[in-house]
Amino acid sequence: MSTPLTSKRDSFGSKIGVIAAVSGSAIGLGNIWRFPYVTGENGGGAFLLVYLSFILLIGIPVMLSEFVIGRRSQRNTVGAFKKLAPRTPWHIVGFLGIIASFVILAFYTTVSGWTLEYLFISIKNGFSGKSEADLVTQFNTFTSSGLRPVLWQLLFMFFTAFIVFKGIKNGIEKYTKILMPILLLIIIALCIRSVTLPDAGKGLTFLFRPDFSKITGKVLLEALGQAFFSLSIGMGTLITYSSYINKKENLSTAAISISLADTLIAVLAGVAIFPAVFAFGISPNEGPSLVFITLPLIFDQMIGGYFFSLIFFILLSIAALTSTISILEVAVAYLSEELHISRKKATIAASLAISVFGIGSTMSLGSWNWLSINGLSLFDCFDKLSANILLPLGGLLIVIFVGWFLGKDQVFDEISNGGKLKARLRWVYLFIIKFIAPIAIALVFLNSIGLFL
C-alpha cells in the first residue's frame, strides 16, 4: 500500500498538523455552546460524571477505531469499508456517516450563523449595559427573524465550502495551529471572571457536585450523544481525516491527547458559564440560548470586556469553521473519490443540498415553526437526531467492525505502526472495543427507550 506522502491524495505535513486538524474538528460549538446547554438541561454534576466516563470508556476507543479504519484504508468513509470489507454490506456504515454529515451541518451552520451575528454585535459594542432580560429578547428576536440568521448561515456555509474546496493541507491545517491555544486562553480568562462573581459557588456546585438521583435513561443517552458529538466521532469524520495521516503517527497517543484536550475545553466552558448563570439568575435549563445570553453578561463585567468579546467571537467562529469543514469533507471526499465527481463540483453540490436543510432548520425557529415534529423544532430534531442517535449508532457499528471484523492482527498492526511501536495498552483497547463499548452503547440505547429504568 502506498503511503499518503507518496500517493496523489493530500496529506497532513507533520504530526502537529494531524493533532491540530483533528482537534480543530473536535473543538467547536460542541464544547462551548452545546456542552453547557445540555449539561444545564440534564442537571449538572451527575451528567458531567457520566459524560466523562463515556469519553474515557467509549469515546477514546471509538476515536482510535476510526483512526485505524481511516489510516489503514486511506479512503473516504464509504470507500474505507469497501476496501477493508469488500463485498459485504459494511459500507452502509459509511453512508450513515454521510447522512449524519448533512443532518449535523444543517443545524450546526444555524448556530455558526448566530456566532457571526454575535461577533457583529460585539464589534458595535451592542451588549454593553444590557440586562439579562434585554439579552433574552435580543436573542429571541434575532433567531426568529428569518432572513438575517439565514444570511449569516449561508455566509458561514460559503466559508466552509471555500476552505474545503481548496483542499486539506492548505485549507485546514493552517487555521488550527495558532488559534486554538488563544481560544483556550480566553476561556481561562472567562473562567476567572465568572468564578469571582458573587454567588459563583452555586454554579460550581451545580457543575461538580453530582446528584445521582438525577441520572435517568435520558440523561445517559444525552451524555453519550454529547461525548460523541464533542469528539467528532461516529460518522466517519475521523475516518476521513485519518486517511490523510502518514504511517509514522502514533494513533493511540493522538486519540488520547485530542480527547483530553477536547474535554478540557468543554469543562472549562462549563466553569465559565455556570457560575455566571447562577450569579445572574439565569435558569440553567435555558436550552440552546444559554451561552448566548450568559457570555455577553460576563463580558460586560470584565475589564477589557469589549476586546475580549471581540476576540472570543472571532475565535469561536473559527473553531466552528474548523469543525464544519471536517464535516463537509466527509461528503466531499466520498463524492469525489467514489463517484468521481471533481472536488469543486462535489463541494458545490453538497453545500447547496445542505443549505436547503439548513435554511429549514434556521427558519423552524421563526416563522416556519410548523417545521416541527412532536413539538420539537426541526432545528432541535436535527440536533438530537444526530448526537443522540446517528453518532452513537455509527460508533456502535464502527467498534463492532474493528473489534470483530477486522480482527486482532490487523488492528495491532495498525496501532503499532507495523510493530514499530509498543502499543502497550493494545489488549485493553481490543477488549473495550469488542465487549465494553458495544455493550455499553447498546444498553444506553435500550435504556433510553425505557427497557430497564
Ligand code: PHE
Ligand atoms: N465536534 C464538533 C464540535 O464539538 C462537532 C462535530 C460533530 C464535528 C461531528 C464533526 C463531526 O463542535
